[in-house]
Structure formats: C-alpha cells, structure tokens
Amino acid sequence: MLSYQHAYHAGNFADVHKHLTLHAVINHLLRKKSSVTYVDTHAGRGLYPLDAAETTRLREYRDGVFPLWKSRQTLTNEPLLNDWLEALASAQPDSSHLTYYPGSPWWMGHRLRKGDRQWLYELHPREHQLLAQQPFQEAVERIHGDGLKGLLQRLPVKTPRLCVLIDPSYERKTEYLEVAQTLLSAMRKARHAVVLVWYPLLPAGRHRELLDELRDAGLRKIWFGEFIRQSPGEGERGMYGSGMLVVNPPWGFDECLAAAMTPVINLLGASGAYRSGWWVGE
Ligand code: SAM
Numbered sequence: 001m002l003s004y005q006h007a008y009h010a011g012n013f014a015d016v017h018k019h020l021t022l023h024a025v026i027n028h029l030l031r032k033k034s035s036v037t038y039v040d041t042h043a044g045r046g047l048y049p050l051d052a053a054e055t056t057r058l059r060e061y062r063d064g065v066f067p068l069w070k071s072r073q074t075l076t077n078e079p080l081l082n083d084w085l086e087a088l089a090s091a092q093p094d095s096s097h098l099t100y101y102p103g104s105p106w107w108m109g110h111r112l113r114k115g116d117r118q119w120l121y122e123l124h125p126r127e128h129q130l131l132a133q134q135p136f137q138e139a140v141e142r143i144h145g146d147g148l149k150g151l152l153q154r155l156p157v158k159t160p161r162l163c164v165l166i167d168p169s170y171e172r173k174t175e176y177l178e179v180a181q182t183l184l185s186a187m188r189k190a191r192h193a194v195v196l197v198w199y200p201l202l203p204a205g206r207h208r209e210l211l212d213e214l215r216d217a218g219l220r221k222i223w224f225g226e227f228i229r230q231s232p233g234e235g236e237r238g239m240y241g242s243g244m245l246v247v248n249p250p251w252g253f254d255e256c257l258a259a260a261m262t263p264v265i266n267l268l269g270a271s272g273a274y275r276s277g278w279w280v281g282e
Pocket of ligand 1: 002004005006018041042043044045046102103104105121122123124127145146147148167168169
C-alpha cells in the first residue's frame with residue numbers, strides 16, 4: 001500500500017521543523033572538509049509547486065512555511081532561520097515570491113561539494129518519476145526502491161562521513177519498529193553515521209515504540225527535538241506535533257536550532273512549544 005503523497009502536505013509545520021533540523025545538521029557537517037554521503041531513504045518528489053492540485057487542496061503550507069516567508073525581513077537577527085529562509089529564496093525562480101517548497105533531497109543536496117554523494121530512495125513509481133525529472137547534480141543517484149533495505153545493502157559507504165534521513169509516512173503501524181530495527185542495523189555497519197529520523201506526534205502515541213526500541217537496544221547519543229503545535233486533545237485524531245531524532249548529533253547544533261525554533265513557535269503555533277535534549281546520552 002502506497003497511498004501517501006507528500007504533495008498534500010508540502011511546506012506544513014512538520015516540514016518546517018524537519019527541514020530546519022536537517023539544515024542545522026548539514027551546516028555543522030559542512031564545517032569539516034572530509035566528504036559526506038547523504039542518504040534519503042524516503043525522498044518524495046523533491047520539489048513541490050505550491051499551486052499543484054494536491055497542494056492547493058489542503059494548503060497546509062499556509063500554516064507552515066508561509067508565515068515565516070512573509071515575516072522573513074523581520075527574522076534576519078536569527079542566524080539559522082535567516083540562513084534557511086535565504087536558502088528557500090534561492091530555490092525560487094523569482095526570489096521575491098514563494099512558488100515552490102523544496103523537499104528533503106534539495107535541503108540535503110543543494111550544497112554538495114566535490115567528493116560528496118547523495119542517494120535518494122523512493123518506492124512510489126510516480127513520485128520516483130517526478131524525482132528523476134529534477135535537475136540535480138551528477139553525484140545524486142535516484143533509486144526506485146525500498147530505502148530501508150537499500151540503505152542496509154549499501155553500507156558502509158566510501159566517503160569518510162555519512163548522513164542519513166529516514167522520513168517515512170508511517171502509513172503502516174509496523175513502520176515504527178521497522179525504522180528502529182533498520183537504524184540499529186545501520187549503526188552496527190556505520191558507527192559514526194549521523195542519522196535523522198522524523199516521526200509524527202499523534203494521539204495514539206506510537207512513536208514511543210520507536211523511541212523505546214532504540215533505548216532498550218542500548219544505542220547511545222540519541223538526541224530528540226519535538227515541535228508541539230497544539231495540545232494532543234485539540235487536534236482529535238490529527239497530528240499534534242512533529243518529532244526528530246538525531247543519532248550522533250554534531251556538537252552545538254541543538255543550541256542553534258533551539259534559537260531558530262523560538263520565532264517558529266511564535267509565528268506557527270498559537271499554543272505551541274518546542275522541547276529538545278538527549279533521549280539517550282553518551
Ligand atoms: N522526505 C520527503 C521530504 O521531506 O520532502 C518526504 C517523504 S514522504 C513523508 C514519504 C515518502 O516515502 C513518500 O513519497 C512515499 O512514497 C515514500 N515511501 C514509502 N515507503 C517507502 C520505502 N519503503 N522506501 C522508499 N520510499 C518509500
């Protein structure tokens with residue numbers, strides 16, 4: 001079953017949280033010269049025109065990226081957020097208008113250096129086809145296949161460093177544990193990898209299975225950041241928040257991110273909150 005299409009949700013509050021976290025991690029990784037392989041296990045279609053039929057149906061970006069974009073002139077004193085918004089402007093054909101929202105492949109890949117690599121896995125045939133049409137650099141490999149299996153098959157990588165984003169749609173309840181088991185296997189093959197995992201905060205609380213499995217298996221250095229958009233009761237069955245795990249987070253990245261999340265909460269979440277810290281320390 002592959003019914004989820006990210007275009008319906010492009011640029012929503014969870015995308016902002018996920019891609020800002022990703023941007024902060026990559027900023028820190030780029031401080032060192034040694035090359036990086038970036039793996040996106042669930043890539044989506046890569047770039048989302050905001051006037052696409054799917055995106056205009058729910059227009060979730062209006063409560064996500066849009067308030068930040070509109071206020072960008074007043075956010076210049078917050079370095080990470082300002083940098084992220086400038087990157088977003090550079091993805092537009094006309095930098096004064098927000099017409100596209102870039103997906104994770106772009107946030108990972110638009111700053112590839114000589115020697116860096118990027119692998120993009122996407123299982124949905126149509127999403128993969130749209131991703132394949134994006135004009136990415138030669139070092140970007142687009143694979144029509146299962147990203148969790150593909151990652152494990154191809155580890156370890158040839159570059160000195162590895163950064164992985166695991167961003168499933170969690171359409172199946174078993175995905176939480178599948179992600180945890182894949183992550184644990186991946187860390188056995190690439191101990192120093194920096195791995196980011198997105199998870200939804202839903203009233204059913206299934207993300208706990210993922211978090212508990214990682215802790216109980218003894219994995220260390222797991223950082224988490226959660227953007228609570230509204231209290232769980234308010235959204236009834238809907239997603240009330242967005243969570244990110246980062247295994248082996250770069251030193252100092254969380255302070256930069258926490259500072260950037262303050263104006264994000266003010267602009268996006270009437271009753272919102274952000275919390276972060278170690279899920280499992282060193
Ligand atoms: N990472 C994207 C971004 O931030 O722009 C969004 C990804 S979306 C949440 C999840 C995507 O994973 C969907 O496009 C779906 O078709 C794809 N997918 C689902 N199961 C997959 C699997 N086992 N391997 C690779 N892709 C998968």
